[in-house]
Amino acid sequence: MSFRYVGKPIPRVDAREKATGAARYMTDLAFPGMLWAKVKRSDYPHALIKGIDVSKARTWPGVVAVLTWPDVPGYNGFGIVVPDQPVLCRDRVRFLGDAIALVAAQTEEAATKAAELITVEYEPLPVLEDPRAALKPGAVQIHAGGNTHQHNLVTQGDVEKGFGEADLIIENYYVTPRQMHAFLETEGGVATADPDGGITVYAGSQHSYRDQLQIARALDLNPRLIRVVSNPTGGGFGGKDEIVVQIHLALLAHHTRRPVKLWLSREESVRAGIKRHREFLYYRTGVKKDGILVANEVKIFADTGAYATLGGPVVSLSVGHACGPYRIPHVRLESFCVYTNNGISGAFRGFGVNQVTFAMETQMDILAHQLGMDPLELRLKNALRQGDLNPLGFRMDTSVGAIPSLTAVGGSELWKNRWAKKAEATLPWKRRGVGIATALQGNGLGAGRPDYGGALLRLLPGGTYEVGISCPEIGQGNTTAYAQMAAETLECSIERIRVYTGDTRKAVDSGSTSASRSVYTGGNSILAGAPTLKERLRKAAAGLLGLPEDDLEFFPEGLRGKSTSRSATLEEVAREMDRLGLSREVKSTFLWPAAEREIEGAPGLPEIIYAYNTQIALVEVDTLTGQTRVLEVVSVPETGRVINPQGLEGQADGGAVMGMGYALMEDIIMEGGYYKNTNFSTYILPTALDAPGHVTVMVEESEATGPFGAKGVGEVVCVPVTPAITNAIYDAVGVRVTKIPVTAEEAYRALADNSLLPHGGTTPHV
Amino acid sequence: MQIKVTFYGPLKRYAQEDGLAVELPAGVKVSDLLDHFGVEDRIYIVILVNNGRVDEEEALKEGDEVKILSPIGGGGS
Structure with missing residues (x-):
């Protein structure tokens, strides 16, 4: 089967603006009256906090807000699976990246100085730096549930029987490093306070809808009141799957009701951010x-x-x-x-x-x-080979x-x-x-949970389609792939496709950009929604052109009769849909196949x-x-x-x-x-x-x-x-x-x- | 009206059975369904109705299939 767009080296839809520097990343944004934020982080890798004194910071010229743990209105914790990381530490720090206080000030310099003026009294604890030592009896417990976060054991067959059948057995030990994602844009962004009491957070990430929920949990706000925009993201590689700055930004905007910017230096990004295990x-x-x-x-x-x-x-x-x-x-x-x-x-x-x-x-x-x-x-x-049992027995x-x-x-x-x-x-x-x-x-x-997706497909009055899929563009090119698949499926010119990703207001939740899933999820979501929308276009065009629906075909700019020269542009079809009361919008759903x-x-x-x-x-x-x-x-x-x-x-x-x-x-x-x-x-x-x-x-x-x-x-x-x-x-x-x-x-x-x-x-x- | 509900992962503590049939009065919302099961964490959950993501204010109708799960992720790109 030949395709017009799929399988072709279509230039990236974001190439020009990124190559010329015209693209605006979340850390490029600025708003009138914007404050600068800094985070006071732990001075020790493991310690009890005996006291936090922010009095000098609060009186430093230009400082607007200094927040500590009592200022977290909701749950003081975050984490995609287990919310075990404090938004702001209360009585204990567990690594050097732990956040203890937030400062918002008129200038970046004032915020930096005020953060330096925060004093914390610690009682240092033993430091565990090797996971094997952390499992030994008597090791200090980093969390109440112990130092084992997860234990897995999978057996298939009889491994000792297998070794008994072997002619050669080799045994080795390996060590791998803690790799840095090294994305070009370190974690950062801006949060604004909205007139309705809500918050908008502009910060690069890999799942804006999940960020929305994590922010809502910490702020005790209805998620509807929180908008997260995370497109474009200046590189992710997995390192922006988890929250790093988003809750801190939202918290400061919530308390000050002013725009606040936080952008980690490379050093702070390394200290507070995620690495490879x-x-x-x-x-x-x-x-x-x-x-x-x-x-x-x-x-x-x-x-x-x-x-x-x-x-x-x-x-x-x-x-x-x-x-x-x-x-x-x-x-x-x-x-x-x-x-x-x-x-x-x-x-x-x-x-x-x-x-x-x-x-x-x-x-x-x-x-x-x-x-x-x-x-x-x-x-x-x-x-x-296809049909084989793999070593897990699947x-x-x-x-x-x-x-x-x-x-x-x-x-x-x-x-x-x-x-x-x-x-x-x-x-x-x-x-x-x-x-x-x-x-x-x-x-x-x-396995074990639905891996869901969806797409918003909308024909605009001007004859352009909007495609909204939340999986953010983190530089990998999913926006272009979505445009190609949408143009192919909707049988229109690719110039008529506008793709929106990474915005909770413009795209339906289609999950994260992670797990090599975004093209598969987004593409299948487009395929799920396009037939319904095309059916409506066909119905409107049939009335407009006086032709039976099955005598119509799509062409790059609209629909036309297969056996006549009559045609209607997408603009004309959109107007006719409005006249007929046919919705120009479809929200599709998609679920990944999964093991039972x-x-x-x-x-x-x-x-x-x-x-x-x-x-x-x-x-x-x-x-x-x-x-x-x-x-x-x-x-x-x-x-x-x-x-x-x-x-x-x-x-x-x-x-x-x-x-x-x-x-x-x-x-x-x-x-x-x-x-x-x-x-x-x-x-x-x-x-x-x-x-x-x-x-x-x-x-x-x-x-x-x-x-x-x-x-x-x-x-x-x-x-x-x-x-x-x-x-x-x-x-x-x-x-x-x-x-x-x-x-x-x-x-x-x-x-x-x-x-x-x-x-x-x-x-x-x- | 009858709807079918499945909880996933740790949320299975609210109902073990997949596709559990629940009788609810007509006109209820997802929030009423969460009340029915006594779901405590109302913020950090994902609710799918007929596989589409919705929030607590979504109205339910006869025959809807509801899935309730915790958000998760994976992979790097």
Whole structure:
């Protein structure tokens, strides 16, 4: 079937205004009489609060309001799953990002000074910085319910029986870092007080309707009185799924009845915001000598920091994806999501899958080497096919793209020519290697609750359609994909589509931009609503043109007779609809397909739909300095039908570099609950100079439930590249990486004393 | 009139059964349904009527299917 817009590299609808700087982000906004806000945060990673003195701050010139915990009119807590994080701390702080007081002043300088004048008397408590230590008997309890936020245990088959059948068993420990989202726009925005007693909050986020509820809970206001606008958002990657500034903004606007702006510096963003979970992983994997996997035992300790946010669901996904896209009959998968006094970890692109993919794909590489098998062949031999039972015991009924993705990567120039590429090292002390890894990534919110969506479709009098879907545009291009799918479905010119996202007043609640769900949700919501609206247009046009409805067809600017030259523009049809009393607006609903029941021991699992990706990397390691350069990456995402190939390439390019930073550079280092690197001077990110040559090969396995066959692409593109790189390092210099990031210093040490021994770390972490 | 109600996740404490049939007088709103079950947290919940998101003021009608759940999220992009 050919399409006019779907599958075409349509330019982004927001390209011009973003490229020229004309786009106004929420932190760009200013209103007359606007105040500036600052947050007084904790001075200790863990302490009791014995007293808070704001008297000096209140009298500082220009200060309009200083708020502490008694000023929170509603529930003094927030958190997507468990509201365990205080809006303003009363008697205890649990990490350095905890907020104690808010200041609003005439100028940013006055607000900053006043916040400095707030004095807090503390009684320090022991600091827990390692999740394994936090589980030991006698450890200080960070929350009343203990330090285990969530424990998962999934078993299938008989894991010891499986190991008994294995010809080769390998056992290794892995450690992954606390990665920063590093969005361009740090958390911030403006809140205004509305004449009706309500509040409007303009702040970038990934689910404006859920923010609305969290704000309402803290302010004890009817959610109807709160409008949240979060589009455009200057990058999210999961880090703006949770509330950071929104309640503080709303609280200050509520008390002062004036516009208030709060915008975190990069340092404060690092201190108060969300990170990727640091995980400690134990893997024991058994395989037959022909390469068939028979058993996998996994134990994960995840550092979720001081508060829950989405830690539980993240670590559930670690468990759900711990075995990769492979058939393994006997598994035991256990995880502990643990509170510590470190910075909070929560949602981050990949959502718990990156950590386990690094570990599992390293296991696969080790097995291939020990078995003397080609690493691609080993993966192909075990890869899931449609209809297989996966390691969780759930049947894979939807499209499964593992083998098509692996097969396509095997046909790539880099893979076919890898021996020649390895021989092209530029200097005698530089060694080259090629590594491979593959992954799957669940799409949608999984089992146990409806994952809902919806779209507002409206024909305006001028003949333009409005499409309102709340999933915010966070830079990934869903606005353009929505416009393409709406134009395709409504059979009109794409210039006649106006898309609204991330605004509780302009779009119906279609959930979050997360879980690789926004294109699938929005597209299906458009498809659900368009037929009703088109039926009304057809009825109006039939009367207008004096033709039977079944003799009409849509054309880019309106409707026309199939067998006559008579036509009506969309403007004319809209007028006729008004005359006939036909509504020009439709609100559609959509529910994701879901498993009938959750997997025992793992809330939220399984997902029904998965995206796949195989990535290979060519690296060059300088054996004198330990520096690794990633020269080439090939990505083969299988994400269903591609709605916009240019958009997919953009996602794949960015994902490859993000996964590369995770492998080689990025880690928020914490010692004793204190951050050691809070800006890009010390938190090293890949730059354009580090980016490898990148080729994206698209494999399209149409997903029957997806809009036009599409699945989600946003996350899986950044996942397997990390172990592809670390496996390439092994291929280059024979050093097995079990702890990332493998910085130049780490690699140099390993090369110098061979401390990173082949086949795994030497110190048990569990 | 009869409507069907399903609670999800921790909210199942209000009713375990999926699609529980409830008899209510004609003209009631979602808020009346929440009263019927004694739902305490009225702010931080998501209510779907026939799979569309509504608030407490939404009027219910015969045959409506109501789902009541906690908001959640996931993933990063």
